Amino acid sequence: MALLLLKGLTVAVLGGLDSIGGAILAGLLLGLLEGVASGYLDPLVGGGSRDLVVAATLILTILIRPHGLFGRHDIERI
Numbered sequence: 001m002a003l004l005l006l007k008g009l010t011v012a013v014l015g016g017l018d019s020i021g022g023a024i025l026a027g028l029l030l031g032l033l034e035g036v037a038s039g040y041l042d043p044l045v046g047g048g049s050r051d052l053v054v055a056a057t058l059i060l061t062i063l064i065r066p067h068g069l070f071g072r073h074d075i076e077r078i
Contacts, residue, residue, distance in 0.1 A: 003051060010058040016071025026069060030057060 007030070015026030034050045041049035067073045 003054075006051070006058070007054055010054050010061070013058060013066075014061045014068055016068030018072060019068065019070035022068055022070030030054065033057065 011023055011027045011030055014030065015022030015024070034053050037053040038050045041053075061068065
């Protein structure tokens with residue numbers, strides 16, 4: 001259940017927390033990235049690379065583009 005939560009959080013952050021279309025596109029992108037990366041990495045490390053790819057994607061998204069692919073970058077100061 002925790003791995004499903006990690007994937008859901010990664011999709012929400014990658015797509016942007018306020019964009020439904022971005023979340024759909026991020027889900028497709030993450031699934032494609034998991035499949036390709038596990039195809040290349042599983043023979044090298046012996047399996048289990050899907051969860052590593054999801055965690056690395058979440059960390060890189062937060063570091064590089066914290067508002068996601070389609071999220072707004074508005075900063076409103078009061």
